[in-house]
Amino acid sequence: MRRLIVVNVLIFAVLASAVGLAYYGYSYTADASTRDLKILQDTMRELAVEKVGGIESLIVDSDQRLFDAIRLDNLAGLGGVVENTHPWVHSVIVLDDNLTVVPDGYKVVGEGSKDFLEMFTKDIVPTLPLVTLAIGVRGHTFGEWNGQRFLFSYMNLVWGDRIYHVVLEENWPAIITSAFPTFLPRNTPRLYKIIDDVTGVTQYGVPQLDVPPAQIVSQPFVDTFDRWTLQVAQKDTSASLARGRRRAIDFVLIGISLSVILASVVFFALAIRRERRANELKSEFISNVSHELKTPLSIISMFGEMLAAGRTKSPQQATEYAEIIWRESVRLARLIDNVLDFAKIERGVDVYEFAEADLGDVVARALELSVHRLQKAEMTLSSKIEPDLPAVRLDANAVTLAVLNLIDNAIKYAAAGKKIEVELRRDEGALVLDVRDFGPGIEEDEHEAIFERFYRARAVRLKPIRGSGIGLALVQHIARAHGGDATVTSKPGRGATFSVWVPIEEAGEA
Numbered sequence: 001m002r003r004l005i006v007v008n009v010l011i012f013a014v015l016a017s018a019v020g021l022a023y024y025g026y027s028y029t030a031d032a033s034t035r036d037l038k039i040l041q042d043t044m045r046e047l048a049v050e051k052v053g054g055i056e057s058l059i060v061d062s063d064q065r066l067f068d069a070i071r072l073d074n075l076a077g078l079g080g081v082v083e084n085t086h087p088w089v090h091s092v093i094v095l096d097d098n099l100t101v102v103p104d105g106y107k108v109v110g111e112g113s114k115d116f117l118e119m120f121t122k123d124i125v126p127t128l129p130l131v132t133l134a135i136g137v138r139g140h141t142f143g144e145w146n147g148q149r150f151l152f153s154y155m156n157l158v159w160g161d162r163i164y165h166v167v168l169e170e171n172w173p174a175i176i177t178s179a180f181p182t183f184l185p186r187n188t189p190r191l192y193k194i195i196d197d198v199t200g201v202t203q204y205g206v207p208q209l210d211v212p213p214a215q216i217v218s219q220p221f222v223d224t225f226d227r228w229t230l231q232v233a234q235k236d237t238s239a240s241l242a243r244g245r246r247r248a249i250d251f252v253l254i255g256i257s258l259s260v261i262l263a264s265v266v267f268f269a270l271a272i273r274r275e276r277r278a279n280e281l282k283s284e285f286i287s288n289v290s291h292e293l294k295t296p297l298s299i300i301s302m303f304g305e306m307l308a309a310g311r312t313k314s315p316q317q318a319t320e321y322a323e324i325i326w327r328e329s330v331r332l333a334r335l336i337d338n339v340l341d342f343a344k345i346e347r348g349v350d351v352y353e354f355a356e357a358d359l360g361d362v363v364a365r366a367l368e369l370s371v372h373r374l375q376k377a378e379m380t381l382s383s384k385i386e387p388d389l390p391a392v393r394l395d396a397n398a399v400t401l402a403v404l405n406l407i408d409n410a411i412k413y414a415a416a417g418k419k420i421e422v423e424l425r426r427d428e429g430a431l432v433l434d435v436r437d438f439g440p441g442i443e444e445d446e447h448e449a450i451f452e453r454f455y456r457a458r459a460v461r462l463k464p465i466r467g468s469g470i471g472l473a474l475v476q477h478i479a480r481a482h483g484g485d486a487t488v489t490s491k492p493g494r495g496a497t498f499s500v501w502v503p504i505e506e507a508g509e510a
Helices: 002-069 075-085 114-127 172-178 238-308 315-347 359-369 371-376 396-413 471-481 504-509
Strands: 089-095 101-108 139-145 148-159 162-170 190-196 202-205 216-220 228-234 355-357 380-385 392-394 419-427 430-437 485-490 496-503
Touching: 002 075, 002 089, 002 148, 002 162, 002 190, 002 216, 002 228, 075 089, 075 101, 089 114, 101 114, 114 139, 114 162, 148 172, 238 315, 315 371, 355 359, 359 371, 359 380, 359 392, 359 396, 359 419, 359 430, 371 396, 392 396, 396 419, 396 430, 396 471, 396 496, 471 485, 471 496
Parallel strands: 380 419
Antiparallel strands: 089 101, 089 162, 139 148, 148 162, 190 202, 190 228, 216 228, 355 392, 419 430, 430 496, 485 496
């Protein structure tokens, strides 16, 4: 009992360790994956902030230089100031405090358009927060008017006691063409994409980021292109692929290791259970065999002692005693043969000697040896042996032992039926021996189990019937050694028919 408790504790400890190891492994791998993703996201976010900040700083700094260069008393030279100060300004509009264009207050870099100035003063100026904007603070608006998109930067300035407003119309397509490639190059390990948050249209960069959404970071423009967002992702390079493969391999290896450990523990537990059951069966076998050996030995000893002491009333009684001693010695010899043959089979020793023989003669001789046993059990036996059966190669002693075991099995476990039927016949390419009893029968789920060593049917376990539990196992082993098999057909309450068959062709060719 103590050993069993120790084994169970060890099994539980191994299972607990395996589960703990698997949990730790999965947690560590998952945490490592999360950390890698977090590091990647932080790196991409810092990069996105840097890129957007660089683009907007370039534009804002250019705007500020131009704002600083514009003087209300020197608007005649405004065109030259613009060309020398800001590379991406398309036009400059200077308004007085009434939001009216001052003289020489409209300058265009390149070709101008009166239609634009009219649209600007009529439709755009009322939408710009020029009146509420603080002095010296840059403002911007990126929007659409009359189907066209414009980017405006503006600032309120003071000249003497006068307040005036300077509005810059940015040439934003030129900014995308010249500035964006400098900050967002295409031939890098990163993927860049600028998208309009309202329309979802890609304004610059790759059309599609073919990476998981969790690996994409976004940074909006705040000082220039309103409603535009820069998206940055890491290309699926060999390094990221290697990390993904490593994580997948880690999970697979952990799963395989856990499965192997659990399978080993289950196998170990089943092996222990099976070994314990085998030990129990062996103990029962030793007890039963000891009783089986003791009974005929006691009878032989008793009647031998009576003969030796001359306690017989007549020669006929002495003969009777001698026959009893002979019969019990035969029974004892058969039991010893069973045990010895079973021991050889367990060790894998070849115990069979094949030769050409008539199976009918072997069966008839085995039935003759069972006569006294049947008479003592008050049972009758009827036999039917088909004539002219072909000779086959077999071990006569082994087959005789198999038949005696089947008869002895019927006498022990089917005595209430009082009758045994034996038939030997030819069935196509095999010789079939049927031994039928009229006893209690065998449950269908035990038909295969009863041929296992040490197994005894449930119907007889509670009855005071001794048995070694190896007789039917020997019968099946003998049958299979001859190229055939042993089976049973039975239903509870209707007796049982044990069939042993030997193939004629295979036996003859052996």
